[in-house]
Amino acid sequence: MADEAIRVKVVCRVRPLNEKERASGDASIVNFPSPSCVALGQRMYTYDHVFQPVSTQVEVYTTSARPLVKDVLSGYNATIFAYGQTASGKTHTMEGVLESSEFRGIIPRIVGDIFEHIYAMDANLEIHIKISYFEIYMEKIRDLLDMTKSNLPIGESKTKVPYVKGITERFATSPEEVLAVVEEGKSNRKVAVTNMNAHSSRSHAVFLIAIKQENKETRQTLTGKLYLVDLAGSEKVEKTNAQGLTLEEAKTINKSLLALSNVIAALSEGNKPFIPYRDSKLTRVLQESLGGNARTTLIICCSPSPYNEAETKTTLMFGDRAKSIKNKVAVNVELTAEEWRRRFEKERETSQKLKFIVQQQDAELARWRAGESVPESERSRLKMKAVVAPTTAGESPAAVTAQGALGVNIPAAGLATPTATPIATPTPVQTRAFEEERTRLCQQQAEREAKEKAQALMKEVANCKLKLSQYETHNETLTSTLKRSELQKRDLEDSLHSLEGQLQDMRGKEESLTRVEREREQRTEGLEHVSRELEDLLEDAETLLPEAAGSPSGGHCWQGDADCSDNRAVQSSAFAD
Numbered sequence: 001m002a003d004e005a006i007r008v009k010v011v012c013r014v015r016p017l018n019e020k021e022r023a024s025g026d027a028s029i030v031n032f033p034s035p036s037c038v039a040l041g042q043r044m045y046t047y048d049h050v051f052q053p054v055s056t057q058v059e060v061y062t063t064s065a066r067p068l069v070k071d072v073l074s075g076y077n078a079t080i081f082a083y084g085q086t087a088s089g090k091t092h093t094m095e096g097v098l099e100s101s102e103f104r105g106i107i108p109r110i111v112g113d114i115f116e117h118i119y120a121m122d123a124n125l126e127i128h129i130k131i132s133y134f135e136i137y138m139e140k141i142r143d144l145l146d147m148t149k150s151n152l153p154i155g156e157s158k159t160k161v162p163y164v165k166g167i168t169e170r171f172a173t174s175p176e177e178v179l180a181v182v183e184e185g186k187s188n189r190k191v192a193v194t195n196m197n198a199h200s201s202r203s204h205a206v207f208l209i210a211i212k213q214e215n216k217e218t219r220q221t222l223t224g225k226l227y228l229v230d231l232a233g234s235e236k237v238e239k240t241n242a243q244g245l246t247l248e249e250a251k252t253i254n255k256s257l258l259a260l261s262n263v264i265a266a267l268s269e270g271n272k273p274f275i276p277y278r279d280s281k282l283t284r285v286l287q288e289s290l291g292g293n294a295r296t297t298l299i300i301c302c303s304p305s306p307y308n309e310a311e312t313k314t315t316l317m318f319g320d321r322a323k324s325i326k327n328k329v330a331v332n333v334e335l336t337a338e339e340w341r342r343r344f345e346k347e348r349e350t351s352q353k354l355k356f357i358v359q360q361q362d363a364e365l366a367r368w369r370a371g372e373s374v375p376e377s378e379r380s381r382l383k384m385k386a387v388v389a390p391t392t393a394g395e396s397p398a399a400v401t402a403q404g405a406l407g408v409n410i411p412a413a414g415l416a417t418p419t420a421t422p423i424a425t426p427t428p429v430q431t432r433a434f435e436e437e438r439t440r441l442c443q444q445q446a447e448r449e450a451k452e453k454a455q456a457l458m459k460e461v462a463n464c465k466l467k468l469s470q471y472e473t474h475n476e477t478l479t480s481t482l483k484r485s486e487l488q489k490r491d492l493e494d495s496l497h498s499l500e501g502q503l504q505d506m507r508g509k510e511e512s513l514t515r516v517e518r519e520r521e522q523r524t525e526g527l528e529h530v531s532r533e534l535e536d537l538l539e540d541a542e543t544l545l546p547e548a549a550g551s552p553s554g555g556h557c558w559q560g561d562a563d564c565s566d567n568r569a570v571q572s573s574a575f576a577d
């Protein structure tokens with residue numbers, strides 16, 4: 001069965017303000033411009049549907065979950081995730097009050113509907129319903145229906161579908177039995193931990209219903225799996241007053257949600273070759289629900305309280321990204337040997353016809369490409385869709401073509417030899433179909449050229465990126481050299497500064513030396529002057545001595561001699577002058 005691309009459906013539910021929140025102010029989300037739109041701050045967010053605070057449980061169920069009942073019973077896989085911060089209403093939405101007909105959430109309602117459908121189904125069908133319930137906490141998978149299984153591994157089926165190995169599977173034959181299993185799981189979850197609130201906020205609860213239908217006549221089986229997931233609170237661990245948690249624990253708690261965001265981001269980009277499913281247990285277990293074979297609905301739960309505005313915005317953005325994810329769904333059908341053989345024959349026949357059409361069209365396209373105008377009579381007259389898509393039930397597509405729906409009669413043996421095929425005159429409808437086909441081929445060619453151009457551009461971009469990274473490296477080197485030079489400059493400036501200081505000191509010393517020198521010179525000059533005067537005096541004295549020789553003291557001056565002391569006084573005053 002061909003895969004069908006189905007977008008992940010995203011709905012948003014805004015819960016009402018609780019009493020405490022109401023007492024402390026107005027809600028931050030009040031604007032719902034349309035049934036699929038919600039505004040927060042300046043931004044508007046659009047989803048498949050937005051549920052306002054007044055929405056009821058039955059409204060939420062009818063719009064977001066009920067359509068999946070038929071899908072699961074038709075052999076498709078389906079998943080419903082509830083995402084949002086703690087106390088945003090995830091559990092209220094998924095479980096609600098199990099025993100209240102008004103406040104019951106999605107799980108009890110969907111279980112009820114599944115059984116209603118089953119009770120109305122063909123008596124030839126043998127139906128088995130198996131329930132599993134587990135939680136993922138700190139990257140460990142714990143079976144909520146068998147408390148001895150606290151760290152279950154993940155295995156992979158033959159078709160590469162991950163599953164929890166060794167998980168308990170309970171058979172159920174009525175909604176009451178399923179709900180009893182839900183209650184059992186919930187109470188086990190409570191028993192296992194002392195701090196229920198914090199724990200439930202930080203663990204992911206996964207409820208799985210697997211429905212297998214076996215046709216007693218044909219032995220054909222259909223299997224649909226429904227995952228109902230109440231995710232851990234998406235807020236940062238520190239905001240939940242995570243007491244007694246080590247940093248490692250805090251990181252592990254967030255690991256699954258972070259991995260979920262990364263998987264969603266990678267899938268929403270659409271062209272990523274690698275999706276990091278293996279980064280966490282949650283994304284691994286739910287691999288099929290994200291980009292795989294499942295119809296998936298994501299319910300983003302939002303608090304309207306201004307206190308939670310930042311987290312609400314993150315939640316809205318998470319939902320916005322998830323909108324663009326496309327899953328590839330296919331019915332999980334197991335065929336009997338006879339059906340397999342018939343299908344194989346049919347596929348072989350179809351593939352032979354397709355091969356023939358491709359040959360014809362390739363030949364024609366080659367002629368068009370070579371600039372040749374292919375005459376009407378030589379143009380390809382077969383349409384692929386007519387070969388592939390069945391028209392009436394029970395008729396093989398190949399048979400439809402072979403019967404001449406397009407005016408062509410292809411003998412089975414002659415399929416590989418296109419030249420041997422007789423071509424009838426086409427009707428106007430057929431001509432239009434062929435023209436469309438030709439346009440499609442031309443478009444294909446244009447697309448191919450565009451693709452080549454895109455590839456060349458991508459190469460160019462890659463080159464530019466490489467150059468950019470080289471420039472960046474060079475720039476880094478220059479920056480570090482510049483930094484080094486700056487440091488050297490600063491060192492040199494310091495040295496210069498200290499040398500200038502020393503120079504100034506030396507200049508000061510030089511000035512004082514000059515001053516001292518000048519003083520010394522002045523003193524020397526003074527001394528020379530005195531000595532000159534002394535010499536003059538001596539000369540005078542020598543001139544006066546012969547004259548004094550004629551005096552009574554014979555020219556000598558004696559102690560106690562009054563004239564002599566006068567004489568000395570005269571000499572001293574002469575020196576002083």
Ligand SMILES: Nc1ncnc2c1ncn2[C@@H]1O[C@H](COP(=O)(O)OP(=O)(O)OP(=O)(O)O)[C@@H](O)[C@H]1O
Nearest residue numbers: 015016085086087088089090091092200201232233
């Ligand atoms: N739409 C709603 N209408 C009325 N009450 C609601 C609604 N949504 C949530 N509540 C109430 O708000 C409280 C918190 O909701 P709930 O337990 O569902 O949050 P949660 O997101 O599952 O939190 P946690 O992550 O901690 O498990 C509950 O008392 C619940 O009954």
